[in-house]
Amino acid sequence: MAQEDVFKKIVSHCKEYGFVFPSSDIYDGLGAVYDYGQNGVELKNNIKQYWWQSMVLLHENIVGIDAAIFMHPTTWKASGHVDAFNDPLIDNRDSKKRYRADVLIEEQLAKYDEKIDKEVAKAAKRFKDQFNEEQFRSTSPRVLEIAAKRDALHERFANALNAGDLTELRQIILDEEIVCPISGTRNWTDVRQFNLMFSTEMGSTADGASKIYLRPETAQGIFVNYMNVQKTGRMKLPFGIAQIGKAFRNEIVARQFIFRMREFEQMEMQFFVKPGTELDWFAQWKQTRMAWHQALGFGAENYRFHDHDKLAHYANAATDIEFKLPFGFKEVEGIHSRTNFDLSQHAKYCGKKIEYFDPETNESYTPYVIETSIGVDRMFLSVMCHSYEEEKLENGETRTVLHLPAALAPVKLAVMPLVKKDGLPEKAEEIIKDLRFHFNCKYDEKDSIGKRYRRQDAIGTPFCVTVDHDTLKDNCVTLRYRDTMEQKRVPIADLRGIIEDQVSITSVLKKLL
Numbered sequence: 001m002a003q004e005d006v007f008k009k010i011v012s013h014c015k016e017y018g019f020v021f022p023s024s025d026i027y028d029g030l031g032a033v034y035d036y037g038q039n040g041v042e043l044k045n046n047i048k049q050y051w052w053q054s055m056v057l058l059h060e061n062i063v064g065i066d067a068a069i070f071m072h073p074t075t076w077k078a079s080g081h082v083d084a085f086n087d088p089l090i091d092n093r094d095s096k097k098r099y100r101a102d103v104l105i106e107e108q109l110a111k112y113d114e115k116i117d118k119e120v121a122k123a124a125k126r127f128k129d130q131f132n133e134e135q136f137r138s139t140s141p142r143v144l145e146i147a148a149k150r151d152a153l154h155e156r157f158a159n160a161l162n163a164g165d166l167t168e169l170r171q172i173i174l175d176e177e178i179v180c181p182i183s184g185t186r187n188w189t190d191v192r193q194f195n196l197m198f199s200t201e202m203g204s205t206a207d208g209a210s211k212i213y214l215r216p217e218t219a220q221g222i223f224v225n226y227m228n229v230q231k232t233g234r235m236k237l238p239f240g241i242a243q244i245g246k247a248f249r250n251e252i253v254a255r256q257f258i259f260r261m262r263e264f265e266q267m268e269m270q271f272f273v274k275p276g277t278e279l280d281w282f283a284q285w286k287q288t289r290m291a292w293h294q295a296l297g298f299g300a301e302n303y304r305f306h307d308h309d310k311l312a313h314y315a316n317a318a319t320d321i322e323f324k325l326p327f328g329f330k331e332v333e334g335i336h337s338r339t340n341f342d343l344s345q346h347a348k349y350c351g352k353k354i355e356y357f358d359p360e361t362n363e364s365y366t367p368y369v370i371e372t373s374i375g376v377d378r379m380f381l382s383v384m385c386h387s388y389e390e391e392k393l394e395n396g397e398t399r400t401v402l403h404l405p406a407a408l409a410p411v412k413l414a415v416m417p418l419v420k421k422d423g424l425p426e427k428a429e430e431i432i433k434d435l436r437f438h439f440n441c442k443y444d445e446k447d448s449i450g451k452r453y454r455r456q457d458a459i460g461t462p463f464c465v466t467v468d469h470d471t472l473k474d475n476c477v478t479l480r481y482r483d484t485m486e487q488k489r490v491p492i493a494d495l496r497g498i499i500e501d502q503v504s505i506t507s508v509l510k511k512l513l
């Protein structure tokens with residue numbers, strides 16, 4: 001199946017099974033805004049819990065906060081967002097569609113990479129066991145020719161971005177003959193800058209009202225609280241502050257479902273360090289965050305680092321952790337070495353000292369910062385994409401199953417009476433009453449057992465138990481495993497022991513130590 005079709009299926013699966021709905025669905029939705037349904041909210045909460053615990057529980061020197069969405073308007077002057085939080089946008093005159101110029105060029109770069117991969121795949125097929133990929137990549141004239149074009153484009157693109165040269169960005173689009181995916185034409189407007197912040201008014205009268213912004217990142221809530229937390233928590237460098245919260249960006253190109261939203265959620269941690277040590281910490285956080293992703297078990301081949309060509313004005317190193325989605329490797333998380341830019345800017349704008357007194361050296365300085373910033377929604381989407389499978393069974397049937405990591409699954413155990421009589425429902429309820437304190441259990445009595453199993457597979461429930469007539473005599477149930485569909489007879493008294501450890505967030509956290 002084409003990857004585009006797979007993605008469409010995942011989107012409709014999310015809606016059909018109560019994971020993600022378009023916002024205000026009864027009014028036909030609102031562009032790039034989504035609501036999480038009864039299963040989605042559980043999965044999302046589990047992702048957040050996994051992140052929070054990995055930061056705050058596993059690190060003695062990381063604490064959390066929960067700052068307000070609204071912040072003093074000067075915050076965004078100081079951070080540079082009022083003047084520089086822009087995307088270069090370009091319109092196609094025929095389709096009237098608007099695109100990010102940088103994204104169009106990045107997609108073109110990806111096309112060159114795909115071409116190279118195709119050449120490699122063709123050669124691998126032809127030469128079979130004799131194939132040496134490394135040698136082929138470095139000697140094939142065809143591959144070298146495409147790679148040279150790609151590298152030239154890459155260099156030109158990086159230079160244009162670094163210089164903020166909008167005319168050059170447009171020229172690249174023209175020279176590369178990039179067409180609008182909708183109209184198929186090259187009738188492009190100039191490239192313009194577009195600020196991504198949403199604003200609103202605070203205060204009751206028009207005179208007294210001041211313009212404030214919906215925060216475009218959660219990070220600034222941490223920076224403005226640096227002194228509060230450092231002093232009240234008596235924190236010693238290096239230490240971190242973690243936060244999970246909503247962020248808002250008026251994205252120009254709102255495509256790809258919850259990958260790019262206008263209202264989304266971030267999990268950010270700012271790690272304050274002694275100046276001069278930041279690049280070591282940057283390297284360490286890269287490894288720590290990659291390990292966090294990989295502990296979920298989706299396979300290391302689905303992740304890669306993408307180091308930035310264009311560093312933001314505040315950064316001295318930056319990388320993305322990219323995850324393989326049906327539409328290519330895409331950023332899920334950014335790790336940035338933000339220098340002392342933010343704290344120094346806030347100190348300048350508020351007129352107060354924002355520093356750290358180092359008791360070891362008896363000097364005061366502005367700490368440097370390593371930021372790890374991951375989007376909850378993008379993480380949710382990657383988990384969904386890698387869990388979704390239409391599995392062909394031996395009997396010729398197909399089942400749709402979500403192989404969610406058990407620790408993230410919305411429901412951990414479904415308890416099903418074989419029939420709706422003879423005391424079986426009561427026995428099933430009894431089991432749930434006992435286990436619900438330990439993990440999320442659901443009762444299901446409608447339809448045949450086969451259909452009920454499929455329903456649970458589709459929402460990723462790792463365990464089902466069936467209560468039958470023998471259960472009343474021997475206090476045993478049939479335990480069914482989602483991925484293998486294996487069934488086992490087990491005593492009710494053993495259920496908690498078998499299931500709890502496998503579905504707990506702790507089981508994944510232990511892999512990180």
Ligand code: ATP
Binds near residue numbers: 259260334376377
């Ligand atoms: P992009 O280049 O894709 O626009 P970004 O580099 O601007 O992303 P950051 O500012 O580094 O993103 O934000 C950190 C994280 O927040 C991203 O890695 C992503 O997971 C998430 N994020 C950013 N913008 C959005 C959005 N519009 N919708 C959903 N998640 C987002």
